[in-house]
Amino acid sequence: MNDPLSLADFQLPGPMSARKIVVAMSGGVDSSVVAALAARTGAEVIGVTLQLYDHGAAVGRTGSCCAGQDIRDARAVADRIGIAHYVFDYESRFRESVIEDFAAEYMAGRTPIPCVKCNMGVKFTDLFTLARDLGADCLATGHYVRRVVGADGRAQLHRAADPARDQSYFLFATTQDQLDYLRFPLGGLPKGQVREIAAELGLAVAMKPDSQDICFVPDGDYAKVVRKLHPDADADGEIVHLDGRVLGRHKGLIHYTVGQRKGLEIGGQPEPLYVVKIDAPRRCVIVGPREALAVDAARLTDINWLGGDFSGPEPISVQAKVRSLAKPVPARLDGDRLLFDRPEYGVAPGQAAVLYDGDRVLGGGWLAETTSVADIAHACSSL
Template identity: 55%
Template sequence: MPLDRPDALNSLGFAKPPSETRVVVAMSGGVDSSVVAAQLAEEGYDVVGVTLQLYDHGAALAKKGACCAGLDIHDARRVAEEMGFPHYVLDYENIFKDAVIDEFADSYLAGATPVPCIRCNERVKFKDLLETAKDLDADCMATGHYIQRKVGASGPELHCAADAGRDQSYFLFSTTPEQLDFLRFPLGHLPSKNETRALAAKYGLPVADKPDSQDICFVPNGNYASVIEKLRPGAADPGEIVHVDGRVLGTHEGVIHYTIGQRRGLGIGGLSEPLYVVKLDVEARHVIVGPKEMLATRRVPVREINWLGDALLTSRDEWRVSVKVRSTRPPREAVIRPLSNTTAEVELIIAEEGVSPGQACVFYETEGSRILGGGWIHRS
């Protein structure tokens, strides 16, 4: 891309030719990050592809559709070879275990419903990998996430993807302003995934028809309990299924097999009313069930807040925003009442069901696409 003026910005926002702009591309081996790398290479950027090995090759190869696995490392390398840029594989297995997997296991054992993909972005990809990119003298790091980075009056801002169905803002709320200054998301403006696959076909990428990854990368077939039992032997201690009125309705084979809001698979049929898991008492090993209305929550305590607004979180007594309390739910109107720079109580205007400790609560502008940050839901 030729620059008409000395101060003209290239497509990544730098006042120099693409050939003089080094960009590290985080390549998972999937179609999204492969397209980012191929597109930037075609535009003439000094592209360096980096793939993280996050867990054992043997286990990874046994699971289809996992990111950062053995087959995906091979696919990322093939893309780099065909597009003619260097590619490196970094062994982050120990970092990933310490920063993501162990906390996932401990949180799940404590009765929470963790979201390890957020921690992976926060503690591995946008922390250690980003520092590695700087060590490689990169001007920026690009990823295949569906989210937009826009430059506002106070600096870079995080905005939802143009395609609401692909938007990954829930998983990226903990991106700090300093990280956002260095990151780029070339796919966030695309109207649909079809355009991404069309670009993959245009560049002749071997991953053009590769299916999207599903579930958590280190959890085969979404079976959380089996992973926890492997990581924490003896974790599946049996206990009782107890109604909120105190009646013992049955037994279970471990609290780790249940999540807040679950209805199916409780093993307590023959009752006149449908029952849901409304609480997990890990210490007593009780799965507590009750009617659906008991799942409705309006007040949500939030901590470890990463605030991305222009003014300090504590500069107001309350903020009118929209929030997501689950990745699959649309934003709902809410009020944030700050308790400190990193803690707050969120009041939902309309009660939500199945609000669970360990999930994220992500803040959005009520009008517009900007992400204002978010935090982690915890027990009051």
């Protein structure tokens, strides 16, 4: 393997011995390697971990980030590589800006993305401020994206070199000022090589499993989180076919999302049925065949552009990614309307549409509503 130091590019001018780098350390292998590589540059490095849960609840939790064991792992790595490490209590801020928003979105019949809200808030806004207050020249993270400096000297956000690890979808709401200050040293590396670096540097987290769950829902039971904040979350209602037939009753809107097929409990139908729309005011789950999931347009809100406003009087051609695991598809943006070149399936309000030009992230916005190829507007009119 190459010298690990040669793989780290923190894009800072002048001698590194005169620089200070703050690294966001979650306790996982990625941010641990970033911290170790930063330390090897000769810069002053400070590791920062945000505690997002109270200590008692966090101890022993696995499959998440910023939990009790993760904080201990981050501290152990900092001790191993000889850098300062600080833990900041952001439990209240995280609960208000991420968990409460997550629950409210489900109650409104939308499908939230808490990781984006976390990046928009505690990770890239509050942590950005902390890094500035500590006098750092940059804030480095273990995200798999690439930061490319354009001809104008401003930073651009690009997809990671390893498509399987790319996290650009979750960073579309990053502001230009944040991007100018952020660094993503792992964006050009495959995950396997990052683990090799961790092992070569003697980091105990080298083979630590990746987090697979929403950090505050490590057991996968997100309904329990919503129910805790909204005791009426299990209020039932009708499951209605597109043709108006009432097929049964659901057990609470929080258990359903657009595109869902399993768990509908409406057997005996001649064809597979999917959730195609959730009408929260009427507590109605609308189902139909797969073709009813086809969407030809969507309206976006809170559009964020990186590197200038790319919108104009004429529609612009983009590649749009409307789910974290989906591939970008050809589309046009006309104002706040995203028009797909071909029908897209399973587009859920509450998710994001991230817009690309090749590997470059132009920006993105939140999916407020969709226009279905099928007419589902009046499916609940009889309720």
